[in-house]
Amino acid sequence: MWEEFENALSWYAAAPNRWVQSAKQDMTAAAEWVWVVLQGDFADDQSTAQVVTGTVISMIPLVDQLCDIRDVVANCRKINQDTSNKLAWLALALTLIGLFPCLGSLAKGCLKIPFNYGRKYAFKGAAKTLDSSLWKNTAPFVESSIVKLNQHLAHPAVRKTLAVLKIDNVWKYLARKVRDVKGLVSTSRLMSVFDDLADALASLCDLIQKWGSAALQSKAADLLRSVKAVRDQANKSLSEVVKPLQDWLDKLARRLEVEADMNYRAYTNAHTPHRFTPTTLEAEIASIKADLPSWVKASTKAPKKALQDAPSIPHGYPNISKTSPRDMLRGKFNTFHTIEPREFPPGTTLYRVLDPNSADNSICWMTKEEFELLKSKSDWRERFAVWMNWNRNGEYVTYTVPPGKPLRTWEGEAASQELKDSAGRAVKDADGKSIWAVGGGKQLVLDPADLDKAYLGKRRPTGWGYGDAGEHIDLVGVPTLTNNWNPRNQ
Template sequence: MYKFVGKNIREVADKLSPAMLSHLLKQKCDDLKALLHKIRAIVPSTTRERIDDFINLIDAKRHAMSSAIQEFVQPVRTVLKVMAKRLDDQAWHVQTYQTNRGWIAPISEVGSAKLINGSPPKWVKKQSGPMTHPPLNMDDHAVKSLMKEHPKHPALQKWIVDTFSKHKGGMRAGEIKGPAKLYRVVDPSNEGAGIFWMTEAEYKAIKNRDEWRSRFAVKPEWNQNGWVVEYEVKAGENLPVWRGPAASQELKEGTDYYLEGGGEQIVFFPGSRDEMVQAMPRVDRKTGQTLKDRDGNADRRVEYTDMTGETAPVKLRVRITEPNIKGPVETGWGATDFTLQEAQRILLTAPSAL
């Protein structure tokens, strides 16, 4: 029902134009005037005078209203588009909650910083000097040279390289020889077929969510966790990967905490991407224009309000299409770092300065 109503409202908004409304206004005014002319022929003369005055008033007001339509159509279209987007998003909210037990919502970067400042969890460290595992910081020339040396390995971008630490030998080319299994922790907004993984030994050594978030420096706004997928490297297969220690990650400016990192992360690209939700495009609430994503396409993220009241737009996963990936299955760690009750208590007792 949410989707049906939202779709119809969006269609009305797309059709709405000054020309169309002016035409409809003229049509309805003409219908009213035709009815009044019919009545005029059968009423007393004193009433005919009032009808004539009313017809003249209709003509005068119609021209004024036609001029006003030019000014007010765009705000009306914007309101309708925003309403349609909210209804469509609500449909996806309901569906996601039904299929992902315990998941509340994504959390925004600002919201995460508020809660961490108010009540620092176990998985953050106070930043009083250099971070434990500083990033690699390899320049573009070095990245290109490394890819040239290992043409069969996944293509690298600087932001990927920066997720590795320069400690413990830094990032290096490697191979995962089958039979073997790799693991990736996800929530409903993450692709199962993403690029960051861990070995079976690393995954089995993790006892809880705190250890996972700390060792692999996964910010809350990136991944709320709760589920895990398994990638199978079959016997006889050799999977080219990049591997090395995860770099420490600074949290949002305004906090003096960071995620330590140091766990061995594996980077590779599974053969096929996940099917993602094609939600109604996001809308600029001032202009009504469709917002664009980083690739210049319509931004089809679903908007949530996180537990701190901040807006948190995310993509949602429909299904994993890669045949070598099994899952997702629950980790048993829970699906959020803070419960709603904990968040409310933190915000009330220790309000953030952000």
């Protein structure tokens, strides 16, 4: 029993030294450990990796219950700050419906992601009332959750579970589960789940009362009183969120069905059983606005301002001016913050980071030294100012300059790139600042017509995965490192 207990709790915090040194007999240390677990903040600021990994880990039964108790404790704390805040009660309801038995472990792990993001809106939003604009207001958070849910579904453990359960279209499966939950939502059902978790919390607090210090016992008693205070008001307050919650779940189910249509369309002349689908601009904007990643910066001006004028073009160098005869090179000087011509002698190896849809022979490259400076996908996106809807990463290819003449390129710091919507309007954060992919890495721009296919290396994995920035995820249906030389770029 202790081994199972320790394995579960180690997901949250390392065991106190006293617990290990006492051969796991120091009950005071164990009580402190339980208390640390219960204090875990609500998952507002989890990284993508924590969200994805957490939902997989939560499929382990004992850890699963601890996750649930932590969430309810956090919800109760929020409610006790302002019991009139309807959105805080909605957040509690979203926690409780994720525990309905009809979901099962797989659907529960998956749907916790959109439910968590719905709670993010409830916890972070300035509004405290529920109205007809609830779905519209939560839409950016829902879209962000769809990105994370795609990553979760790509996890090997989840893929194996889907295979065992013979679920071919997981999005339609989840949509059905959401509608099942909607049909069960009622005040009595929510109260029943709440009471079950409150009882489980009371059992844990009994252990703290038995083993813990006097100070810890007092804290545990205060925690139980705070949960009881919410319980005393819950019947009335939860009844007021049932209808808005049902409407929200109905729209979520429809959004999952739309995702099913997008992910399971048929493609003719396909080389793989599934099609690699890049992030859409709309999904990226929603994701970034809901949770600003580390590799972007909100600022009133560009961190690395783009060049306004093209440099003079020496003979034999790619024409990157506004009047270039090559469409793919025209005006590309403005992707630089600084720029100078540079030629590479035969035998030099250059690197290009790409996704399965990218052409091997395109204009953007980097030196080996620059490539080796990159330690993560976030590094790459930040230094080379690459939005997710442009390039999902996952792979790289090398090119070795062949014997004979040198390869002439342009080299310089990458300029910052402003996030813009499909109409070309700058996307702003809550403070009205523009959102920038920073730049500053030394990029190369060359003319693909100067490349020789015979000297192109095989595609290799970056090790950073195909998912969102900073993730290491195996994606279902991605081509297996297949070179993609585009003759039209020659």
